[in-house]
Amino acid sequence: MSTTTFKTTERVDNPARRRLFRGQIHTKQILRLPWIINESVFTSGCTQCQDCISSCETKIIIKDNDGFPTVDFNLGECTFCNKCIDVCEQPLFFSDFSDDENREGKVADNKKPWPVNIDISDKCLAKNNIYCQSCRDECETNVIKFQYVNSSIPEPNLNDADCTQCGACISKCPQDAITFIFEPKAN
Template identity: 40%
Template structure:
């Protein structure tokens, strides 16, 4: 007889694809260590942590930005997070070629919300200004993702944490 409960357990704990929370110590093994208690989800006042793949917490930048308040880490009963004094994550944005400006349409929605000024627009004579990046200034907060009208912005992990 097939044990459906066991089958569900195996499926739900297989490596899930999640957008990691800030300060996660071991991104690669996060889904082996997280118990899916949901305490981080309830702690996030910005409501950017969702029940992701396999029931694991995952950041959903379509809902907003991370303000680096550290509440998710503070409320986690496991030892999954690094110290608040460390850099929260190694990730920056990438912009796809669907960006409206590459098609000659004026848009600056992403830079309007970027507090660190990692995205700027340079005026070029006879052309619609296109985004210029200073990715060293990108905190990976994700604030620019949801305002983009054509979903042209994605987050990319650039580190080994």
């Protein structure tokens, strides 16, 4: 009798298990906050308190359809202020980002904020022989170079390794041609 009561209580009180039964723990690919451990850790641990949303200085964090925070680079860029990480009371991030030494260690490891690569699609005006360099003008790290390839209009060429993933170029593209594409998952 007491064993049955314990199991029932555990099922009700464990938010991760509750979400699992409700199908709310995700493994799908959505841009969350920078430097999260992974999607399932995030959606099982995030309490949806929304503190990260109100702390974001560029207001790029919004709620997804299930109430979890997601970053929308169409709204602006990430300044890597880390306020969303500092305000979060849950263990959702690589290392302990509330500890400056650990944070610097992770940055030194070159761990990327998101498991993505940046891509400029064929919708790009310059790739269609129409002059545009809006993305280059936004990129402080000078990752986007323009080169003459097949026409008299220079085309963008990305050095993905130097991209900080700030996303500043994304909302400035008049064609919505710039996106972050998730890296293939390791087996």
